Amino acid sequence: MSFSKQEIAARAAQEIAPGSVVNLGIGLPTLVADHIPEGSDVWLQSENGILGMGPFPYEGDEDPQLINAGKQTVTIVPGGSTFDSATSFSMIRGGHVDLAILGAMQVAQNGDLANWAIPGGRVLGIGGAMDLAAGARRILVLTSHVTKKGAPKLVKECSFPLTAAGVVARIITDLAVIDVTPKGFRLVELAPGVSEEEVRAGMDAELLA
Amino acid sequence: MSFSKQEIAARAAQEIAPGSVVNLGIGLPTLVADHIPEGSDVWLQSENGILGMGPFPYEGDEDPQLINAGKQTVTIVPGGSTFDSATSFSMIRGGHVDLAILGAMQVAQNGDLANWAIPGGRVLGIGGAMDLAAGARRILVLTSHVTKKGAPKLVKECSFPLTAAGVVARIITDLAVIDVTPKGFRLVELAPGVSEEEVRAGMDAELLA
């Protein structure tokens, strides 16, 4: 059992209040867009300069000068706007984006987030990750519970370079929904058929029930 | 003899390089606009949000939402633009305005400018004066040589509250054109029929010839 990627995305969509502005990170978070109910007035912000990002364009309608922060062709919904990067990061850093849904390499029990570089690994860069992590009002992380090699991603302390310190509010993995509280990780919800023990086994930190 | 107000304005217009951006202060500097030659590509900036300010509108064309920084109805020339105050002062403070032509209550021999308040007098406010004085690439001052009561305006040290320190490059009065140099005031040009002695007599500072 456990959550599939689409189920993680669907569960994440439940975290989005109707009438809020959300920035979706690259990868797993991108899938969340498909699970936002119609008519819920959720506005997707893309840090390269869109508020009101729509789905991929119909074939033939794509415009190379209309892309998202992942550099994929996208569309703009009615009521959407385009703007320069300074304005875009004013929105982000200024606390106007209600929720950022981000991927993670590691999350620490104090809310530290590491999602931009692995020591000794190839550096892909920071992009908008640090601004989003520091500036959005709420940070939701979507990630596999453990790495492909089975290493825990929810840890006492991040060993990877931080993206931001103490920012993560909630994590949704394939095994569980977990909050970061002042006392550490707290179990909110188990994926169907997953036991608390399985969740704990994949973590290198305490889990409060 | 000496320069009339219009002659001061005409002389000031000679200071404007073709193809430059100029901000004209309230009062005497406003008159300069009428003396800028046609086709010289001089762009007037008004700090309330216009680049490319034109003359007063024809009767009947006035728009209460199109005003200059003196709150008078104006027009916009072809190629002009409107923008918000943050952008406007980015232009000014960022050194993009080539020349500001300002009025003065006092100018000191080190280039200090006082033009916003008289001690004990009624405070009209600062407006854009401090930003213009600190930010424009060159500051030209137009002023009567002495006050209505005959007090010198070109002084060793300003007794009035400063607008900005050490910023004035050149002063045009009804009696003379005077530069501020590292050694103090230097006479550049006398108004027709005015003697160097008359100029000196109206100053409370040295005048280098």
Place this chain on the structure above:
Amino acid sequence: MTEVKNEGRHRRKLRASVTEALEGLSDGARIMVGGFGLCGNAEALIKGVLDAGVKDVTLISNNSGNLEKGLAAWLKADIVRRVICTYVGNNEDLHRKMAGKSVEVEIIPQGTFVERMRAAGAGIPAFYTPTGVGTVVAEGKEHRDFDGVTHILEHALRADFALIRAHQVDAFGNLRFWRTARNFSPAMATAAKTTVVEADEVVPMGAIDPDDVHLPGIFVHRVVEVREHEDPYEYKRTRPRPGEAALDATGGAR
């Protein structure tokens, strides 16, 4: 197990009345009001604040009224305790309050005024500026040299409410302004907890091209349509049409 979610701030922004648009405004509020003098004032919202009966307001606005119009009404009604502005000019109402010390007035340079609001909206708590160095404005502020030039530290300027006027708005709050009515309004909208817009016209979603939005709706929380405005002139200046002057001179049609 999922916690109950509040509705976000970007739903149902259109308000039926000024009263509804100003809900929650309370005594002691810090209120930013857009406009360069009377140009670009949110006239109905300004009146609405009076009707709401709040007092001890901190008013953050460039001029705080003029010629007995606009925000002068707040001063006359004695609902303002403190004014942060850049220019008083011939605003006799404000001069009287200053002289009588019934209103505390802080006058700051216009570029610093708007940059402090822009900073608040952009998540910048403080910045260095050359404006005001060597003047009373710099007194008591941190001084610091960058590349040999002295600057002073200025802090972000925030408010509870921003009351602004726009030309066009859609249901999400995307705005377009008209000419120089834009002035401080975009920066104020970003710097306030609740931004209320009084727009000449509500247009359908999508009617404003994405590239033509002056201020994205993320910075706007409530919208009220107000079709009629006085839009007073402060100093109406015109010139005669070329043909007409000649006609006048020859005793023509006029």
Place this chain on the structure above:
Amino acid sequence: MTEVKNEGRHRRKLRASVTEALEGLSDGARIMVGGFGLCGNAEALIKGVLDAGVKDVTLISNNSGNLEKGLAAWLKADIVRRVICTYVGNNEDLHRKMAGKSVEVEIIPQGTFVERMRAAGAGIPAFYTPTGVGTVVAEGKEHRDFDGVTHILEHALRADFALIRAHQVDAFGNLRFWRTARNFSPAMATAAKTTVVEADEVVPMGAIDPDDVHLPGIFVHRVVEVREHEDPYEYKRTRPRPGEAALDATGGAR
């Protein structure tokens, strides 16, 4: 007695060729190049810099090319000594140069990247930001608390040249951008000593309504019209039209 005046920078901006538009570019120049990846690149100017034969360039651009396109050509030609960017991604050319240490690469957060340029253009030498606190980005930087939150000091980022792409331009350099091709270009234009624009179309003066100018010409110094652009896709994603998928499924017209 009147001193001889130089002509201001706002005359005769239209250039007949890319070569003319890049006059004065020299070895060691700091060059900002607009574009989010390949989106909004000034393609002809990027090629023109290669043709100009300059070297030891400091390149300030969000991505510095990708998929062997755009600024990748500068890396391949070894004219870049240093890169200031926010994201490398799958830019293999840059990865190779980084690995070989032939190019020094400084990676900074995207919001800080653009705010530093905006600050340079706005006369702000430095500002405090919360972004990067507690990360490698904050190392060696001044830390300071505002309202109990720690921030770091970041400095203005300037350049000798900014090379940007626009959709429309007039002879004064007023610009309009198309959709997300705007990105860093307005901020870069304000932060460079000389801003060169490659525009799809030169329009008559006044053709752009004053309220619709995205970037006023005061920030633009040279303009060259380039009608043809490759505008490569990085990741072209589409979805089938509603009708067509059904047609496909039933063995229809496609």
